[in-house]
Amino acid sequence: MISWVNFxxxxxxxxxxxxxxxxxxxxxxxxxxxYGYTSHAPVCFHSxxxxxxxxxxxxxxxxxxxxxxYREKLQVYLGLxxxxxxxxxxxxSDILKNTDLDYFIGSIHYIDKFPGGxxxxxxxxxxxxxxGLKEIFHNDIRKAVVTFWENTRNMVETDRPDxxxxxxxxxxxxxxxxxxxxNEKWYRxxxxxxxxxxxxxxxxxxxxxxxYYKFGKDYLYPGEExxxxxxxxxIPVTISSDAHIPAEITKGLSFAAGKLINSGITHIAALxxxxxxxxxxxxxxxxIN
Numbered sequence: 110m111i112s113w114v115n116f117x118x119x120x121x122x123x124x125x126x127x128x129x130x131x132x133x134x135x136x137x138x139x140x141x142x143x144y145g146y147t148s149h150a151p152v153c154f155h156s157x158x159x160x161x162x163x164x165x166x167x168x169x170x171x172x173x174x175x176x177x178x179y180r181e182k183l184q185v186y187l188g189l190x191x192x193x194x195x196x197x198x199x200x201x202s203d204i205l206k207n208t209d210l211d212y213f214i215g216s217i218h219y220i221d222k223f224p225g226g227x228x229x230x231x232x233x234x235x236x237x238x239x240x241g242l243k244e245i246f247h248n249d250i251r252k253a254v255v256t257f258w259e260n261t262r263n264m265v266e267t268d269r270p271d272x273x274x275x276x277x278x279x280x281x282x283x284x285x286x287x288x289x290x291x292n293e294k295w296y297r298x299x300x301x302x303x304x305x306x307x308x309x310x311x312x313x314x315x316x317x318x319x320x321y322y323k324f325g326k327d328y329l330y331p332g333e334e335x336x337x338x339x340x341x342x343x344i345p346v347t348i349s350s351d352a353h354i355p356a357e358i359t360k361g362l363s364f365a366a367g368k369l370i371n372s373g374i375t376h377i378a379a380l381x382x383x384x385x386x387x388x389x390x391x392x393x394x395x396x397i398n
Contacts, residue, residue: 113359113394114379116145116186117214117274117315117349122168123149124158125353129168133175135355136183142397143184143380144358146172147214150189150205152198154228159192162204169208186211186380190274193264194219194228200268212380214315215270217260217278220253221245231257231279238282250289254279258299262306269310271385272347275317275330276303284327291334300335308342313378313385316369318361319351329365336372345378345387366392 118132119125129146136144151162160168169187176185191213193199200213219228222245229241246253257279264270277300283289289296307314316336320328331339339346348365352358369377369390376387377395388395 110140110142111391111394111396112140112142113348113362114141114143114397115349115352115358115362116143116188116212116272116347116380117147117190117317118145118352118358119190120146120148120168122164123160127354129171130175130178131355132352132358133179133183133185135358137179139359141183141358143186145186145188145212145380146175147188147190150191150213152192152194153202153204156230157233165204165208184380184382188212188214188271190214190216191268191270192216192218193260193268195260195263197228199264200270211383212271212385214272214274215264215268216274217257217264220256220260232281235282250283251295254289254296255299258303262303265303265306265310265312270312272313272315272349273307274315275320275351276314277331277335280330280332281320281328291332300338304335304338304342304344308344311345313345313347314339316346316348316365317351318348318365319353319357321364322350322357322361326364329361329368333368333372336368336374340373345385346374347378362394363392366390366394 120129149159151165152159172187179185188210191200193215218230218232222228242248242253317330320330348362350357350360377390378385379388388397
Protein backbone atom coordinates (compact mmCIF):
# COMPACT_ATOMS: atom_id res chain seq x y z
CA MET A 110 0.00 0.00 0.00
CA ILE A 111 1.17 3.54 -0.80
CA SER A 112 0.37 6.13 1.86
CA TRP A 113 1.81 9.06 3.75
CA VAL A 114 2.79 9.04 7.40
CA ASN A 115 3.31 12.05 9.65
CA PHE A 116 5.23 12.19 12.91
CA UNK A 117 5.12 15.93 13.66
CA UNK A 118 1.88 17.57 14.78
CA UNK A 119 0.61 20.02 17.38
CA UNK A 120 -2.68 19.87 19.25
CA UNK A 121 -4.51 22.48 21.31
CA UNK A 122 -2.44 21.36 24.29
CA UNK A 123 0.17 23.77 22.87
CA UNK A 124 -0.14 26.10 19.87
CA UNK A 125 -2.13 23.69 17.72
CA UNK A 126 -5.70 24.71 16.93
CA UNK A 127 -7.57 21.38 17.14
CA UNK A 128 -8.34 18.66 19.66
CA UNK A 129 -6.05 15.65 19.67
CA UNK A 130 -8.65 13.13 18.51
CA UNK A 131 -9.53 15.25 15.47
CA UNK A 132 -6.07 14.49 14.06
CA UNK A 133 -6.56 10.73 14.48
CA UNK A 134 -9.95 10.89 12.76
CA UNK A 135 -8.45 12.74 9.79
CA UNK A 136 -5.44 10.41 9.63
CA UNK A 137 -7.83 7.44 9.41
CA UNK A 138 -9.90 9.19 6.74
CA UNK A 139 -6.74 9.80 4.70
CA UNK A 140 -5.68 6.18 5.04
CA UNK A 141 -2.49 6.79 6.99
CA UNK A 142 -1.11 3.63 8.62
CA UNK A 143 0.71 5.55 11.38
CA TYR A 144 0.51 8.94 13.04
CA GLY A 145 2.57 10.71 15.70
CA TYR A 146 1.66 13.46 18.14
CA THR A 147 4.41 15.91 19.11
CA SER A 148 2.96 18.88 20.95
CA HIS A 149 5.57 21.38 22.14
CA ALA A 150 6.99 20.15 25.43
CA PRO A 151 6.77 22.42 28.49
CA VAL A 152 9.72 24.64 29.38
CA CYS A 153 10.62 26.25 32.69
CA PHE A 154 9.78 29.79 31.57
CA HIS A 155 6.81 31.55 29.98
CA SER A 156 6.19 30.67 26.34
CA UNK A 157 3.35 31.45 23.99
CA UNK A 158 3.58 28.12 22.17
CA UNK A 159 4.91 25.50 24.58
CA UNK A 160 2.48 23.31 26.50
CA UNK A 161 1.94 24.51 30.09
CA UNK A 162 3.54 22.03 32.47
CA UNK A 163 0.20 21.44 34.23
CA UNK A 164 -1.25 20.04 30.99
CA UNK A 165 1.49 17.46 30.36
CA UNK A 166 -0.11 14.62 32.32
CA UNK A 167 -3.46 15.14 30.58
CA UNK A 168 -1.76 15.19 27.19
CA UNK A 169 -0.01 11.89 27.81
CA UNK A 170 -3.18 10.26 29.08
CA UNK A 171 -5.26 11.47 26.14
CA UNK A 172 -2.80 10.28 23.49
CA UNK A 173 -2.57 6.89 25.22
CA UNK A 174 -6.37 6.71 25.17
CA UNK A 175 -6.46 7.59 21.46
CA UNK A 176 -3.81 4.95 20.84
CA UNK A 177 -6.10 2.29 22.35
CA UNK A 178 -9.25 3.62 20.74
CA TYR A 179 -7.79 3.57 17.21
CA ARG A 180 -5.53 0.54 17.45
CA GLU A 181 -7.50 -1.39 14.82
CA LYS A 182 -7.32 1.47 12.31
CA LEU A 183 -4.16 3.46 12.99
CA GLN A 184 -0.83 3.08 14.74
CA VAL A 185 -0.73 6.08 17.08
CA TYR A 186 2.51 7.23 18.69
CA LEU A 187 3.07 9.51 21.67
CA GLY A 188 5.79 12.08 21.22
CA LEU A 189 6.80 15.62 22.04
CA UNK A 190 8.73 18.31 20.24
CA UNK A 191 11.35 19.14 22.84
CA UNK A 192 13.14 22.48 22.88
CA UNK A 193 16.84 22.30 23.65
CA UNK A 194 18.60 25.10 25.52
CA UNK A 195 21.95 24.08 27.01
CA UNK A 196 21.60 23.68 30.77
CA UNK A 197 17.99 24.91 30.74
CA UNK A 198 15.65 22.79 28.59
CA UNK A 199 15.79 19.38 26.96
CA UNK A 200 14.61 15.80 27.07
CA UNK A 201 16.26 15.13 30.43
CA SER A 202 15.13 18.29 32.17
CA ASP A 203 13.29 17.89 35.47
CA ILE A 204 9.99 18.67 33.73
CA LEU A 205 10.24 15.75 31.31
CA LYS A 206 12.53 13.17 32.90
CA ASN A 207 9.66 10.91 34.08
CA THR A 208 7.61 11.19 30.87
CA ASP A 209 7.51 7.94 28.89
CA LEU A 210 7.47 8.66 25.15
CA ASP A 211 7.47 6.54 22.01
CA TYR A 212 9.86 9.04 20.38
CA PHE A 213 10.65 12.73 20.38
CA ILE A 214 11.70 15.51 18.05
CA GLY A 215 14.56 17.73 19.16
CA SER A 216 14.35 21.33 17.95
CA ILE A 217 16.12 24.65 18.41
CA HIS A 218 13.67 27.54 18.75
CA TYR A 219 15.53 29.57 21.38
CA ILE A 220 19.06 30.97 21.21
CA ASP A 221 20.51 32.64 24.29
CA LYS A 222 18.53 35.31 26.15
CA PHE A 223 18.03 39.04 26.31
CA PRO A 224 19.81 41.13 28.96
CA GLY A 225 16.54 41.16 30.92
CA GLY A 226 16.50 37.35 31.09
CA UNK A 227 13.85 36.55 28.45
CA UNK A 228 14.82 33.75 26.08
CA UNK A 229 15.09 34.81 22.44
CA UNK A 230 13.05 32.66 20.09
CA UNK A 231 13.92 32.79 16.41
CA UNK A 232 10.59 31.53 15.09
CA UNK A 233 8.06 34.31 15.62
CA UNK A 234 8.47 37.61 13.78
CA UNK A 235 11.09 39.47 11.77
CA UNK A 236 10.98 42.23 14.39
CA UNK A 237 11.74 39.87 17.29
CA UNK A 238 14.50 38.20 15.30
CA UNK A 239 16.15 41.55 14.59
CA UNK A 240 15.71 42.63 18.22
CA GLY A 241 17.50 39.52 19.50
CA LEU A 242 20.22 39.82 16.90
CA LYS A 243 20.87 43.43 17.95
CA GLU A 244 20.55 43.15 21.74
CA ILE A 245 22.17 39.75 22.28
CA PHE A 246 24.63 39.41 19.42
CA HIS A 247 25.21 43.11 18.60
CA ASN A 248 24.11 42.45 15.01
CA ASP A 249 26.79 39.80 14.54
CA ILE A 250 24.67 37.44 12.44
CA ARG A 251 27.52 35.01 11.97
CA LYS A 252 27.92 34.60 15.73
CA ALA A 253 24.17 34.04 16.13
CA VAL A 254 24.05 31.47 13.33
CA VAL A 255 27.09 29.61 14.63
CA THR A 256 25.46 29.49 18.08
CA PHE A 257 22.36 27.93 16.51
CA TRP A 258 24.41 25.17 14.87
CA GLU A 259 26.53 24.62 17.99
CA ASN A 260 23.35 24.18 20.03
CA THR A 261 22.04 21.72 17.44
CA ARG A 262 25.18 19.60 17.72
CA ASN A 263 25.04 19.80 21.51
CA MET A 264 21.42 18.61 21.41
CA VAL A 265 22.29 15.62 19.22
CA GLU A 266 25.16 14.66 21.51
CA THR A 267 23.38 15.05 24.85
CA ASP A 268 19.63 14.61 24.28
CA ARG A 269 19.88 12.03 21.46
CA PRO A 270 16.54 12.90 19.80
CA ASP A 271 14.96 10.42 17.43
CA UNK A 272 14.35 13.22 14.91
CA UNK A 273 15.93 16.64 14.31
CA UNK A 274 13.14 19.14 13.69
CA UNK A 275 13.43 21.76 10.89
CA UNK A 276 17.20 21.69 11.22
CA UNK A 277 18.04 24.93 9.35
CA UNK A 278 15.31 27.06 10.95
CA UNK A 279 17.85 29.83 11.50
CA UNK A 280 17.41 30.83 7.84
CA UNK A 281 13.72 31.73 8.36
CA UNK A 282 14.21 35.50 8.28
CA UNK A 283 17.13 35.50 5.85
CA UNK A 284 15.05 35.33 2.69
CA UNK A 285 17.22 35.52 -0.44
CA UNK A 286 20.30 35.42 1.82
CA UNK A 287 19.69 39.01 2.97
CA UNK A 288 21.10 38.35 6.46
CA UNK A 289 23.67 35.67 5.67
CA UNK A 290 24.63 33.60 2.67
CA UNK A 291 24.02 29.87 2.98
CA ASN A 292 26.68 29.24 0.33
CA GLU A 293 29.48 30.92 2.28
CA LYS A 294 32.26 28.62 3.44
CA TRP A 295 31.76 29.27 7.16
CA TYR A 296 28.05 28.42 6.95
CA ARG A 297 28.58 25.25 4.96
CA UNK A 298 31.24 24.20 7.46
CA UNK A 299 28.71 24.53 10.29
CA UNK A 300 26.20 22.45 8.36
CA UNK A 301 28.73 19.74 7.59
CA UNK A 302 29.95 19.57 11.18
CA UNK A 303 26.34 19.16 12.29
CA UNK A 304 25.62 16.45 9.72
CA UNK A 305 28.73 14.58 10.83
CA UNK A 306 27.42 14.62 14.41
CA UNK A 307 23.98 13.49 13.24
CA UNK A 308 25.53 10.68 11.21
CA UNK A 309 27.55 9.51 14.21
CA UNK A 310 24.37 9.06 16.25
CA UNK A 311 22.20 7.79 13.37
CA UNK A 312 19.66 10.53 14.05
CA UNK A 313 16.78 11.02 11.62
CA UNK A 314 16.52 14.42 9.91
CA UNK A 315 13.03 15.73 9.32
CA UNK A 316 12.08 17.34 6.03
CA UNK A 317 9.55 19.83 7.40
CA UNK A 318 6.97 21.20 4.96
CA UNK A 319 5.13 23.74 7.14
CA UNK A 320 7.09 26.72 5.84
CA TYR A 321 6.61 25.52 2.27
CA TYR A 322 2.81 25.32 2.39
CA LYS A 323 2.59 28.53 4.40
CA PHE A 324 5.14 30.73 2.63
CA GLY A 325 6.55 29.01 -0.47
CA LYS A 326 9.32 26.74 -1.67
CA ASP A 327 12.15 28.80 -0.11
CA TYR A 328 10.88 27.72 3.30
CA LEU A 329 11.38 23.98 3.09
CA TYR A 330 13.40 22.94 6.14
CA PRO A 331 16.05 21.89 5.38
CA GLY A 332 16.53 23.31 1.89
CA GLU A 333 17.81 21.63 -1.24
CA GLU A 334 21.50 22.21 -0.51
CA UNK A 335 21.27 20.34 2.78
CA UNK A 336 19.08 17.64 1.25
CA UNK A 337 21.93 16.99 -1.19
CA UNK A 338 24.32 16.65 1.75
CA UNK A 339 21.93 14.25 3.48
CA UNK A 340 22.35 12.06 0.42
CA UNK A 341 26.13 12.37 0.63
CA UNK A 342 26.21 11.36 4.29
CA UNK A 343 23.46 8.72 3.90
CA ILE A 344 21.56 10.16 6.83
CA PRO A 345 18.04 8.77 7.42
CA VAL A 346 15.19 11.20 6.78
CA THR A 347 11.47 11.44 7.35
CA ILE A 348 8.91 13.88 5.94
CA SER A 349 6.53 15.74 8.24
CA SER A 350 4.02 18.54 7.78
CA ASP A 351 4.24 20.02 11.29
CA ALA A 352 0.44 20.08 11.27
CA HIS A 353 -1.40 22.50 13.58
CA ILE A 354 -4.86 21.55 12.27
CA PRO A 355 -6.05 18.22 10.79
CA ALA A 356 -6.33 19.70 7.27
CA GLU A 357 -2.53 20.14 7.26
CA ILE A 358 -1.61 16.51 7.94
CA THR A 359 -0.39 15.74 4.40
CA LYS A 360 0.26 19.28 3.14
CA GLY A 361 3.48 19.65 1.20
CA LEU A 362 4.53 16.03 1.59
CA SER A 363 4.44 15.31 -2.15
CA PHE A 364 6.57 18.40 -2.86
CA ALA A 365 9.17 17.31 -0.31
CA ALA A 366 9.14 13.76 -1.67
CA GLY A 367 9.94 15.13 -5.11
CA LYS A 368 12.94 17.03 -3.77
CA LEU A 369 14.22 13.93 -1.99
CA ILE A 370 13.73 11.67 -5.00
CA ASN A 371 15.48 14.18 -7.27
CA SER A 372 18.42 14.16 -4.83
CA GLY A 373 18.68 10.38 -4.95
CA ILE A 374 16.94 9.56 -1.67
CA THR A 375 14.83 6.47 -2.23
CA HIS A 376 13.63 5.61 1.31
CA ILE A 377 12.38 7.46 4.37
CA ALA A 378 12.08 6.42 8.00
CA ALA A 379 8.74 5.69 9.64
CA LEU A 380 7.57 4.00 12.81
CA UNK A 381 6.11 0.57 12.17
CA UNK A 382 5.07 -1.59 15.12
CA UNK A 383 7.09 0.62 17.44
CA UNK A 384 10.35 0.52 15.48
CA UNK A 385 11.94 2.93 13.03
CA UNK A 386 12.27 1.30 9.64
CA UNK A 387 13.08 2.54 6.13
CA UNK A 388 10.37 2.36 3.49
CA UNK A 389 10.50 2.97 -0.27
CA UNK A 390 9.52 6.53 -1.17
CA UNK A 391 7.31 7.59 -4.09
CA UNK A 392 5.73 10.90 -5.06
CA UNK A 393 2.44 9.63 -3.56
CA UNK A 394 3.77 8.33 -0.27
CA UNK A 395 5.72 5.40 1.10
CA UNK A 396 5.26 1.76 0.29
CA ILE A 397 4.30 0.19 3.60
CA ASN A 398 2.71 -3.14 4.51
